[in-house]
Amino acid sequence: MEQAFFLADAELQEALAGLSAQADVWVPASDARKPGLVRFRRFQPGLTVRLDARSLVSAKEVLFPRSETLLRFTKEKDLSVPAGHRIHLDDARTVRPVVVFGCRPCDARGFLTFDPVFTKGPYRDPYYSERREKTTFVSLVCRDADAACFCSAVGSGPADPEGSDAQLIPVDGGYVLRPVTERGAALLEPIGRTAAPEQIREAQDVLDQVGRETVGEGSLTTLAEAFRARFQDPAFWHAHIDKCLSCGLCTFVCPTCYCFTITDEARGLNGERIRSWDACMFPHFTLEASGHNPRPSKVERYRNRVGHKFSYFPARYGQVACCGCGRCVRHCPVSVDIRAVVRDLPAQEEAHA
Ligand code: SF4
Ligand code: SF4
Known part of the structure; x- marks a missing residue:
């Protein structure tokens, strides 16, 4: 030192x-x-x-932040173009x-x-x-x-x-x-x-x-292939996730979850564009305007959470998207344990040490 x-x-x-x-x-x-x-x-x-x-x-x-103003906007009527208006943007950043x-x-x-x-x-x-x-x-x-x-x-x-x-x-x-x-x-x-x-x-x-x-215990860093093999195994995902409440707590406490949504909140001609935390464990997160939802059940949603952290993210960035803090394990109200799910990904005969 x-x-x-x-x-x-x-x-x-x-x-x-x-x-x-x-x-x-x-x-x-x-x-x-x-x-x-x-x-x-x-x-x-x-x-x-x-x-x-x-x-x-x-x-x-x-x-x-859980919620932050990205920018403020003011609309101004332009009487030379009655059907339109000008928008002034004010970057809200102060760092x-x-x-x-x-x-x-x-x-x-x-x-x-x-x-x-x-x-x-x-x-x-x-x-x-x-x-x-x-x-x-x-x-x-x-x-x-x-x-x-x-x-x-x-x-x-x-x-x-x-x-x-x-x-x-x-x-x-x-x-x-x-x-x-x-x-x-x-x-x-x-x-x-x-x-x-x-x-x-x-x-x-x-x-x-x-x-x-x-x-x-063991290593959870090399399970991308095992995840792909389990992807189309509904029985596996149901067994692990049927008890999930879709409360989203696991994503909000997680240091590596970064899903967000953006909304405009206006009062009269003034408003703010606000970014807030969102969660892939919520049914509405992937709901499309047509009414179609590519992840309609908690099985698809939790499978995506596991896949993002242990398969898709490592494939793109070379590291798992989990730092092992244990918050999702500690605070899940129905005791879903991501470690158990990930450890069970390999078929029994090739389970990781
Ligand atoms: S904290 Fe538990 S119950 Fe809530 S969404 Fe996550 S896995 Fe499901
Ligand atoms: S253990 Fe991993 S998945 Fe769970 S909250 Fe911590 S970083 Fe997120």
């Missing part, structure tokens, strides 16, 4: 307040009304920061630097699924891309994986630095802050003091120990 800083527990609020002067700082936090509900909130002094708890919804809502502080490694890695879709190619999304370029991720090395987590099974792990600009490593009395990228180093220098040699040793021991841990 070449460069490292130390931040004492007691200095956390002050450090976050310092960072807030230059950026919007988002941290896992709870409030007094619902102390058990941890989600990412914009830091302000006195906020109950919960680095000890996993957030219900991932950090994706920081860069990809400040952002720090996501204390997310888990799986959350930081989740954005690696967004990046190729939203930042590259002919359909680059300027809203996500500009936020992404100005965001620094400080992830917490994870020492409390639960029974729903399976980050190692999708090629990651509880100390994975991929997608993070810096790592927070819990040590006695606070955290050792380890830069991963130059952006991370620039962020950390003003908020921590240089770590003492014994603190660096302790942090390295934590990194080594956590880095050896395997969270989740």
Whole structure:
């Protein structure tokens, strides 16, 4: 560990307040009304920061808000053309630097699924891309994986630095802050003091120990072919998904799900174009204007969810679209377990280890 800083527990609020002067700082936090509900909130002094708890919804809502105004429009009547009108557009983008502080490694890695879709190619999304370029991720090395987590099974792990600009490593009395990228180093220098040699040793021991841990069984990264073989096997999909309620919760909490819908909301001659989260698990998501729906039942919809994450996305981008955070497993009201579905994809005789 070449460069490292130390931040004492007691200095956390002050450090976050310092960072807030230059950026919007988002941290896992709870409030007094619902102390058990941890989600990412914009830091302000006195906020109950919960680095000890996993957030219900991932950090994706920081860069990809549940609902955001893309542009505002004003219509103007042109009396020289009575049947028409002019439309003035006002781009609603305002992008400040952002720090996501204390997310888990799986959350930081989740954005690696967004990046190729939203930042590259002919359909680059300027809203996500500009936020992404100005965001620094400080992830917490994870020492409390639960029974729903399976980050190692999708090629990651509880100390994975991929997608993070810096790592927070819990040590006695606070955290050792380890830069991963130059952006991370620039962020950390003003908020921590240089770590003492014994603190660096302790942090390295934590990194080594956590880095050896395997969270989740086997590997779920090479099942694209097995998915294709199961595609036309209704009995398989019914067996796994008949209990699904089509509530969409699994997609909303997921750090790698990015379906959205766009609506125009107008009042008189003024209005806004708004993008909001949508979900492929909803029956109306693929309903066409003709009344035809290519995914009319939950079997087709869940098959698409599994196929997108473990077959179509890997075929296009070379990586599975799941970071193993376990949220969909942990929070599904009827206990649909995507790990079980994916593990069962291969026929029995060729099941993966
Ligand atoms: S959370 Fe569970 S019940 Fe709800 S849509 Fe997802 S799989 Fe179905
Ligand atoms: S599919 Fe489930 S485990 Fe995978 S990233 Fe989404 S919520 Fe997490």
